[in-house]
Amino acid sequence: MNMIDFYKYQGTGNDFVIIDNRDNHFDGCNTETVRFLCDRRFGVGGDGLMLLENHAEYDFTMRYFNSDGNEASMCGNGGRCIAAFAVHLNIVPAKETFQFMAVDGLHEAKYDDGIVSLKMIDVKNVDANDDYTFLDTGSPHFVQFHESVENLNINKMGSEVRYSDTFMPGGTNANFVHFINDNTIKVRTYERGVENETLACGTGVVASAISAHLKKKDINEFNVDVLGGKLKVSFEPNADGGFNNIWLVGPATFVFKGTIEV
Structure with missing residues (x-):
């Protein structure tokens, strides 16, 4: 020892x-x-x-x-x-x-x-589906928007996504998001490896902000509320459908x- x-x-x-x-x-x-x-x-x-x-x-x-x-x-x-x-x-x-x-x-x-x-690393592409997005921001992330995330059972919903056949064999992190206003979102995240909801997830916040941009095309900077506090994400879309100059800022x-x- x-x-x-x-x-x-x-x-x-x-x-x-x-x-x-x-x-x-x-x-x-x-x-x-x-x-x-x-x-x-x-x-x-x-x-x-x-x-x-x-x-x-x-x-x-x-x-x-x-x-x-x-x-x-x-x-x-x-x-x-x-x-x-x-x-x-x-x-x-x-x-x-x-x-x-x-x-x-x-x-x-x-x-x-x-x-x-x-x-953060550049994001090369975003897989945008009807009810979720999937992207790699240094770690793989599923992002789904809801009218509110306050009362969601994040551990149940997150584990179902994390272990679903769609994302096997490695699995994925799962983020559930709602808009507070046009440039502010709230994010709750189930993290693989922790196998639980965490108070914050940096790569998940980045994935959620980029996914929010797909809904609010003219906004490239988002304030993000997480259970543990507040973060900020900014980025620049590129012509190839990816994102560069991505910054995650917070305490x-x-x-x-x-x-x-x-």
Whole structure:
């Protein structure tokens, strides 16, 4: 057993255990250890685990694991939190743009007084169906609009979508959205890997905002209400039906740090 230093961060209620692994001292990236660290009763507790590691060309590398223990696709709020973490460790400067590598490719970020702006990967296309859209914003997302999402059974509806034959074998995240006004939406998300509704999902918020644009063609920036707070998404449509220059903006907050035996 080893003693491991960890940090806890949250971004609009999406919470993460983060480990500074630039010296490669943490070798516990097995399913059992990750599940233990993310367990809210027996471990630290979090929607996921992130490792900050060195990169030969860029400022650092982000590795992300879902709370089920598996290394996962991109997490937008995780990306904002690890960007804040890098600033707090003085790896990168505040108020200046820096770059890091994640599983879905290169990201830019900027930290300014607790707010992190994160540039997401380009979206190449959107699969628009009669009652939902499907797109990859670093992670796969199903998006469905409703008159209201307040009283929906998100866990039931989300799990049905996540495990439906349509999205097998990998499954998908599921977002349920309604318009508050023309440029403000409310999003509730069921996340695969967490297998539950989370207070926020960064890649899901981006997918929902782009889907909202398909309904409000002249609007390229949306305010987004999630259970854990407020985010903002902006982007530029391109001539090929995709989207570029996508930014996810919102708070990323240090919660506490500690040491745990693993």
